[in-house]
Amino acid sequence: MSAEKVTTSEQIAIGVAHSKLILIGEHAVVHGQPAIAIPFPLVGVESVVEYVPGSIKFDSSFYHGPMNLAPKTMQGIVNSVKETLNYLELPKKDLLIQIKSSIPPGKGLGSSASVAIAVVKSLFSYAERSFTTDELLELANISETVNHGSPSGIDTLTITTECPVWYEKEHPIYFIRPFDDFHFIVADSGEVGDTRTAVESVTRLLRSAPKIIQGKLERIGELTHQAKHALEKAGKNFLGQLLNEAQKELEALGVSDAKLNRLIEFARQEGALGAKLTGAGNGGCIIALAKNEVHSRQLADKLRKFGAQAVWPFVLKAQN
Ligand code: PMV
Numbered sequence: 001m002s003a004e005k006v007t008t009s010e011q012i013a014i015g016v017a018h019s020k021l022i023l024i025g026e027h028a029v030v031h032g033q034p035a036i037a038i039p040f041p042l043v044g045v046e047s048v049v050e051y052v053p054g055s056i057k058f059d060s061s062f063y064h065g066p067m068n069l070a071p072k073t074m075q076g077i078v079n080s081v082k083e084t085l086n087y088l089e090l091p092k093k094d095l096l097i098q099i100k101s102s103i104p105p106g107k108g109l110g111s112s113a114s115v116a117i118a119v120v121k122s123l124f125s126y127a128e129r130s131f132t133t134d135e136l137l138e139l140a141n142i143s144e145t146v147n148h149g150s151p152s153g154i155d156t157l158t159i160t161t162e163c164p165v166w167y168e169k170e171h172p173i174y175f176i177r178p179f180d181d182f183h184f185i186v187a188d189s190g191e192v193g194d195t196r197t198a199v200e201s202v203t204r205l206l207r208s209a210p211k212i213i214q215g216k217l218e219r220i221g222e223l224t225h226q227a228k229h230a231l232e233k234a235g236k237n238f239l240g241q242l243l244n245e246a247q248k249e250l251e252a253l254g255v256s257d258a259k260l261n262r263l264i265e266f267a268r269q270e271g272a273l274g275a276k277l278t279g280a281g282n283g284g285c286i287i288a289l290a291k292n293e294v295h296s297r298q299l300a301d302k303l304r305k306f307g308a309q310a311v312w313p314f315v316l317k318a319q320n
Pocket of ligand 1 (some may be wrong): 152199
């Protein structure tokens, strides 16, 4: 794989990354169950690395200044930058790293993972080096581990692909080829979530009631297996039911909040075939499955009027 090669004569290099959505399997995937995630190209990150003498500096909407004074919330990306520079045998100086993102953070859309992937890609490009997916994931996951504690790895992986991904820890990756177009709507509840807190709360629950919670995680795993079948063969009506079932389990795990529930309920009332939270939850976004393209546009409009902070209709295209 080659990094985006830009005008190296001017010592500027760019790395880009799209976002991701978890269709089904979030939280369960941390505990060994499978999950399905979809690349989400409607929002993304661009990282521009430029030769600027002096210490390494960041320029982003959340921080502007020297890397060594970056806030704690940026510690993940700082660690990824340092490790990538070590790996590339580049000096830790004379760089300005500009990060431009259209991914709202804390909304379950993989903002931190996209930033990490885009920044690592831009540093490879700056060094005029190509990279393998494994190199990219290893260096970006350094940031994700700081941000999320024990990430499953699904976010960074999906951000490096163009196809829906079947992901199960320590298993080979499988790319799903949808047999039909699936029309989804992503809607932002307006609340910011925190992945680390949500993941830790499920882990605590699992420790306190292992049998019951393990049962729920396994049920999500079963639904995820069925969702793969729905994408590859059985179709949208079945997929919709599975999304609704998964939402029940996520509610029982305590990761869906009132605003998410309200949006999900509204989407279903307005004819969505299924709807659930996407990502870590307790804030963030929902994903709803529409009947077709026209319904998707109508539902998106209605969700906007109902108060969703942002709404993105998008189609997962058939791949034959
Ligand atoms: O909200 P996000 O995009 O950070 O989703 C993380 C998905 C989880 O399953 C909750 C955590 C993980 O590492 O897989």
